[in-house]
Amino acid sequence: MCGRYVSARNxxxxxxxxxxxxxxxxxxxxSYNIAPTQHVRIVxxxxxxDGGAAVREMRNAxxxxxxxxxxxxxxxxxxxxxxxxxxxxxxxxxxxxARRRCVLPADGYYEWxxxxxxxxxxYLHGPEEEALAFAGLYExxxxxxxxxxxxxxxxxxxxxxxxxxxxxxGRIHDRAPVVLPVxxxxxxxxxxxxxxxxxxxxxxxVPEPHLVPRRVGGAVGSPRNNDPSLLAEAD
DNA sequence: CCAGACGTTGTT
DNA sequence: GTCTGG
DNA sequence: CCAGACGTTGTT
DNA sequence: GTCTGG
Numbered sequence: 001m002c003g004r005y006v007s008a009r010n011x012x013x014x015x016x017x018x019x020x021x022x023x024x025x026x027x028x029x030x031s032y033n034i035a036p037t038q039h040v041r042i043v044x045x046x047x048x049x050d051g052g053a054a055v056r057e058m059r060n061a062x063x064x065x066x067x068x069x070x071x072x073x074x075x076x077x078x079x080x081x082x083x084x085x086x087x088x089x090x091x092x093x094x095x096x097x098a099r100r101r102c103v104l105p106a107d108g109y110y111e112w113x114x115x116x117x118x119x120x121x122x123y124l125h126g127p128e129e130e131a132l133a134f135a136g137l138y139e140x141x142x143x144x145x146x147x148x149x150x151x152x153x154x155x156x157x158x159x160x161x162x163x164x165x166x167x168x169x170g171r172i173h174d175r176a177p178v179v180l181p182v183x184x185x186x187x188x189x190x191x192x193x194x195x196x197x198x199x200x201x202x203x204x205x206v207p208e209p210h211l212v213p214r215r216v217g218g219a220v221g222s223p224r225n226n227d228p229s230l231l232a233e234a235d
Numbered sequence: 236c237c238a239g240a241c242g243t244t245g246t247t
Numbered sequence: 248g249t250c251t252g253g
Numbered sequence: 254c255c256a257g258a259c260g261t262t263g264t265t
Numbered sequence: 266g267t268c269t270g271g
Contacts (some may be wrong), residue, residue: 001244003254035271036254067241069248077270078242080254091241091249112254114245119255162243175244221255223271 001081001175002134002160004220005034005109006123006231007041009131014105015058017131018043018185024059032230033110035223036064036080037073042138042158044102047191054191061102061156066141067092073143076157082137084161084178084203088196093159096137098194103185104134104160106177108211108231110220113172121220122172123231124211126179133185135161135178135206166208179209 008030011023020043028041042061045054064076079092087093108125126132138158146153161178169176180188187193187202217234219225 001254003244005254037269037271065242067248069241074269075242077254078244081243083243093242095248110254121254159242223255 001111001162001173002109002177003036003080004223005104005134005160005177006032006107006125007034007105008032008107008228009105011041011058014041014043014131018058018103018105018133019056020058021055022057024057026060028060031226032228033220033223033226034063036077038063038223040104040158042102042104042136042156043133043185043189044100044138045189045191054189056189059156061138061158063159064157065092065096065137065139065159066155066157067095067139068141070141071144073155079159081162081175081177082159084135084163087137087161087203088199093137094196096139096159097199098196099191100138101188101199102136102138102158103180103189104136104158106132106134108132109177110216111173111213119221121216121218122213123216123220124169124172124176124213127210127212132209133180133182135180135188135203137161161203163206169211169213172213176209176211178203178206179211180206 011027065079082093112119141155162175165176215234
């Protein structure tokens with residue numbers, strides 16, 4: 001699965017990598033230890049009302065989806081992942097699966113392998129440390145505790161899709177994030193693709209990612225630790 | 236009809 | 248919001 | 254995901 | 266043990 005990840009490139013590099021036309025909101029610092037509920041960068045497309053090309057934008061969102069009906073923020077930390085097998089049907093996700101798909105730019109993610117001796121953290125990353133595109137969903141949640149004219153009323157939230165882990169990754173953990181190949185990002189973000197069958201078709205076409213595991217130190221456990229040394233191989 | 240859930244992971 | 252369970 | 258808290262009363 | 270916060 002994916003409960004902690006790394007997105008260490010700056011806004012400028014991500015804009016180039018993901019063909020982002022506009023940046024909405026303030027730049028976000030790179031992070032080597034993103035935890036649920038924190039702000040992350042997402043890439044999405046805003047449909048052009050006149051049938052023209054959609055505008056691809058990058059903005060910030062909180063990690064942990066809040067469906068429109070959530071009464072408060074507490075649900076978010078349990079909706080950090082959505083199973084790709086059922087995402088088009090589950091009440092919490094299906095509206096977003098049809099109309100609010102996004103990508104979460106990443107470099108890799110952390111996974112804790114359960115062993116007899118305890119939990120062992122790994123960092124899983126792309127070959128050649130290439131950038132990854134996690135398939136995600138987002139929502140705009142109206143905070144009932146904030147007045148109707150306050151811009152803080154609208155909270156953008158997001159979640160990462162998961163899938164069964166491939167055999168090699170399965171030795172560490174049985175679920176993995178859905179990683180989109182570069183040439184599938186456009187399909188995933190297309191706001192015109194709203195049919196459940198089309199969304200399923202795209203997901204079913206995502207190939208198994210080739211990710212490289214690296215054992216890392218225990219410091220990654222605390223979200224307060226956040227620097228490049230977290231990625232270093234442990235002995 | 237209204238009330239209550241709506242999710243994932245992991246562990247048992 | 249929408250579905251399920253009572 | 255892991256880490257860290259987990260409570261009340263009353264007073265400032 | 267279980268929930269909340271990051």
